[in-house]
Amino acid sequence: MLRPEPGFYEAVHRRVSRRNYLLKPAPGHDLDELEQLAARFGEAEPEIRFVIGREGADRIFQGRAGYGMIEGAISFMAFIAKTDHADTLLRIGYYGEWLVLTAMKLGLSTCWVAGTFKRAASEALLSLAPGEELVCVSPLGEAVPEKTLKEFAITTLMGSRKRKKLGEILPETDPETLPAWQKTALECAGMAPSGINLQPWRFSVNGDRMRIRIAEGKSRGTAVVDCGIAMLHFLVGARHDGVSGIWTVAPEPYLAEFVPDRSASFSTSSASQMKGGPDVQ
């Protein structure tokens, strides 16, 4: 059973992408913890593979100029898809963010990176099996205490601190009419990181359930991974307000539907369900 320690709610609120690091590997015991978690995700979800790299981040990130250049990182995480189903990318986002929030709790910084890394060198470093796709990487470690001018420039360019209002990500319903737990859950979802901060997730109320889809015209790039990340954040918010549940399949155009379960039972059945949710706090 996947049981992260409490503290994800705070991690959701504290997390920011960091791109400048202190040129030292992440502590071994933290890497061990993340590695164990990654192994458990791999067992539970055979279509994804996560690698916790103790060193080698310089080979992944070095020498790329422009948007998002990562500096000084030694350790890293790699998020690998073993199949090309859209669901796999959703899982990469969901479980990848679980690692990101765990790293945050351990005092380590991260930054989801889908574009600004050296793909060929990274694939060689990771010895990908045939059919595997390297979806994203992240530096992992202690960031420099204060954001550098360059980091400020990147986050300003990206508008990284800006988030859409609840009414924008829930276009068909007045957020003020929602039960408190749904509002908290959506607030947490809205704080999720996304590729170039596009925030492509849109939510729709379906009774006491909540559906997620990609906003019209935003389905390219990292949209599905972004929605997987937002789904974990949603669950963290719901749990904070005492509501557990699972994300399960939903009809198109939706990617998934959150089904609340106040009995907090653990889902182990269909592979189409995101497992482990009820244990997030």
Ligand SMILES: Cc1cc2nc3c(=O)[nH]c(=O)nc-3n(C[C@H](O)[C@H](O)[C@H](O)COP(=O)(O)O)c2cc1C
């Ligand atoms: C799937 C994904 C891919 C991303 N790819 C990159 C990237 O290639 N380079 C980069 O510098 N940042 C990348 N980011 C980080 C986003 O720019 C960042 O999450 C967004 O601007 C919001 O800022 P925040 O994470 O500090 O809240 C990515 C984020 C996500 C979720």
